[in-house]
Amino acid sequence: MADILSFVFQRFGSQLHAAGDLKLFSHTESSTLVIGDEDINKSLLFLTAVTAASEMGLRVLFFTKNQIQSLPVTVKDLSISLKPDSLKKIRFVYPKTLEELLEDVASLHELVLENAPLPSLLIVDGLEQYVCVQDRPQQDCQSTSAHVVALLHDTAAFxxxxxxxxxxxxxxxxxxxxxVWEGRGGDVDAPDPIFLVLERYLQVRCNLHKVMVSGEVQNEWLLYLSGPGLKVDGCGNGEKYPGLQWRVVMQPNGALEFRPENAAKEETSQVQPSDCGNKA
Incomplete structure (x- = not known):
């Protein structure tokens, strides 16, 4: 999945990387976990789906709880570059419950029996809406999360x-x-047990952290890729690479803009506990 994300960042960022930087991870195909608040997550996922379909020719299955009524502003400015049939390559599925999500994913095996076109990208928007149900014991939430991502992994492999x-x-x-530390309640200093389960299965993380300037929250995020699924020369498992960091700015009209991030900036260092590019 990181290979598709790299294409998105290169496509919508102005000269974010030299070609050599992109080659470092352009062929990584590990599953990816996007971590951030709900709004920026959904915008990035939709932009990725449209880009994968329109410019990479991939068939996409997009699982989301809330029905999409119209083209989000995230991609409206890009409509002139969309091929006429590109959106037809994206199939939106709207499971309302965990049981419906599991059934929809499990049924993908039937596409082979039906000789139907196979998807090349499976997207699940807002997993917390399915597994973090009120009054469900924490242990059940963890096992449910593992069940979902394991089924996705097995289905994708099939x-x-x-x-x-x-x-x-x-x-x-x-x-x-x-x-929980992104606004769903709970102790922001305590580890999220579901996140710890998810990262075992999803080997690349796309991390999105709100940027604060002088104590005020900005309408922009620091984005960086990390995790053992990234095949980046010179970096150990789970560590970040300075060439894989961006600022994502949401414009007043809702469009996303990607900007290269200078790892030396003071405000970014506050959310980057390790940086393998600065090792001695």
Whole structure:
């Protein structure tokens, strides 16, 4: 999935990286966990889905709880570059409950029996809406989260094997999750147990942290990629690489703008506990 994200950042950021930087992780296909608040997560996921369909020719399955009535402002400015049939490559599925989500994902095996076109990208928007149900014991929430991502992983592996036989693109997975420290309540200093479960299965993390300037929250986020699924020369598992960091700015009209991030800035260092690019 990081290979698709790299394409998105390169496509909508002005010269974010030299070609050599992108090659460091352009072929990484690990599943990705997007961590941030609900609004920025949904905007990034939709932009990724449209880009994958319109410019990479991939078929996308987009699971989300709330029905999308119109083209989000995130991509309205890009409509001139969309191919006429590109949005037809995106299928939106609206499971309302955890049981419906599990059933919808499990039923993807039937596409092979039906000889139907196989998806190359599975997106689940807002996993917390399915697993973090009120009055559900914490232990059940953790086991449920593991069940969902394990099923996604197995389904993607099955579709990938079938796709290779038909010479179609491999299937990737991206899941967004809003942890407790991003506004869902709870102790912001305590670890999120569900997040700890998810990161075991989803080997690349796309981290989005709100930017604060002089104590005030800005309408922008620091975005960086990390995790053992990233194949970046010179960096150990789970560590961040300075070339994979951006500022994501949401414009007044809702459009997203990606800007290269200078890792030396004081405000960014507050949310970057490790930086393998600065090792001695």
């Amino acid at each position: 579709l990938k094997a079938r796709s290779e036989k038909s010479q179609q693109p491999s299937c990737r997975v991206i899941v967004s999750y809003q942890p």
